[in-house]
Amino acid sequence: MSCLMVERCGAVTFKRSEQNAIQVRMLADGRLSTGHAGVLLAERRGSYPLIDLHILKTSAQQGEVESGTRRKVKRLLSFQRYCHASRLLRGLVPHAPGSLHLLDEHYLGQAAHMLSKVGTWNFDIFLFDRLTNGNSLVTLMCHLFSVYGLIDHFQLDMVKLHRFLSMVQEDYHSQNPYHNAVHAADVTQAMYCYLKEPKLAEQLSLPDVFLGLMAAAAHDVDHPGVNQPFLIKTRHHLASLYQNTSVLESHHWRSTVGMLRESGLLSHLPADMSQDMEQQLGSLILATDISRQNEFLSTFREHLGNQDLDLQLASHRHFMLQIALKCADICNPCRVWELSKQWSERVCEEFYRQGDLEKKFDLEISPLCNQQADSVPAIQIGFISYIVEPLFEAWHRFTEPSLLSQTMMGHLHKNKAHWSRLRYTHTRLDTQTCSHTEKRESEGGDGEGEDIP
Ligand SMILES: [Zn+2]
Secondary structure, rough: EEEEEEEEOEEEEEEEEOOOEEEEEEOOOOOEEEEEEHHHHHOOOOOOOOOOOOHHHHHHHHOOOOOHHHHHHHHOOHHHHHHHHHHHOOOOOOOOOOOOOOOOHHHHHHHHHHHHHOOOOOHHHHHHHHOOOHHHHHHHHHHHHHHHHHHOOOOOOOOHHHHHHHHHHOOOOOOOOOHHHHHHHHHHHHHHHHHHOOOHHOOHHHHHHHHHHHHHHHOOOOOOOHHHHHHHOOOHHHHHHOOOOOHHHHHHHHHHHHHHHOOOOOOOOOOHHHHHHHHHHHHHHOOOOOHHHHHHHHHHHHHHHHHHOOOOOOOOOOOOHHHHHHHHHHOOOOHHHHHHHHHHHHHHHHHHHHHHHHHHOOOOOOOOOOOOOOHHHHHHHHHHHHHHHHHHHHHHHHHHHOOOHHHHHHHHHHHHHHHHHHHHHHHHHHHHHHHHHHHHHHHHOOOOOOOOO
């Protein structure tokens, strides 16, 4: 299987093939220079997390990088390709996305049964991912495309569709605790639930549904497991490529466009139509930039206040797709506690890993990334109070409110209360441990026989 990834911002083009990877780099004068994969792969061996931290440390501390090193950094346009090459070198062949047939029929039967309930809010995406042998995203998307008749409507080639979806799934980083293909599948499943909301479903066209599902599936593709401030302060090439603005989201979008073009999924459509779809995908994926939350929320509230949303207008439907995708992306606290808790722990684990890297390389530890200072309950309560609740309260009003919306708000309030109790216990234990230690120290005793409740 070959794979061409294109990231066009007037700068660099990459090409990859698993058997015979050739690197293609556009020089300043427009000529292309090629380097054989063997050289390229050798340079990538054993690096984690897909960023050469030695280079970053040098860059961050000295403010400059050598010209040879600069070239290496430029090659890291795709984080996942970097990891993939490293895995191949170590002889670890990734599982084939089409390997469902290897599973016991019992598992396939259970996965099929789960798909019959894909529109329910307590859908367990972790279980579904296990039952599909790590192919939740591809399996879910194929099923939803079939449910909506999108394959017939857009005359899609099934081989191209499968190739595209497999590339997207594979370009998520399975080693990320949170930003991996299961998160993408979870967001896609939530998006499907929102697209079915009566208020939206009556008005959405098939192209709207197609774009909504595609954006959900690809919205975090090739996420490196670190955030934008990390890329900026370590002077990663992508940060300068996208001028420190929506760096990750721009990369997710342009990577998706690259995979769309390589798979040829839309190549049979008129050029202006496929270009328009690429642009709309960009607008949807870029809306997931959490730093633009207030911008979207105030526009949404204004529309709700004025009661002027007219879903017959394409621009208003597009805006509501943006809002639906934003909700789907941060809906974890609105899930049932058992699922919600797993997501919370995963996202915090990803933050802490970034904090550990920052500590290791003498960089300032980013907010929420210090495991000693930022507890999971405290992070979750802040996230729910400042980000999730305001958005979902507006969504609740929009749906007037629907049954699903009421269910989500119920989970959200219960989960917040649960985290508050956990934080209280956490703080109480911390305080008591502290006062016991102080008491021991002031008494000069060894504390033997003392209980900490
Ligand atoms: Zn996401």
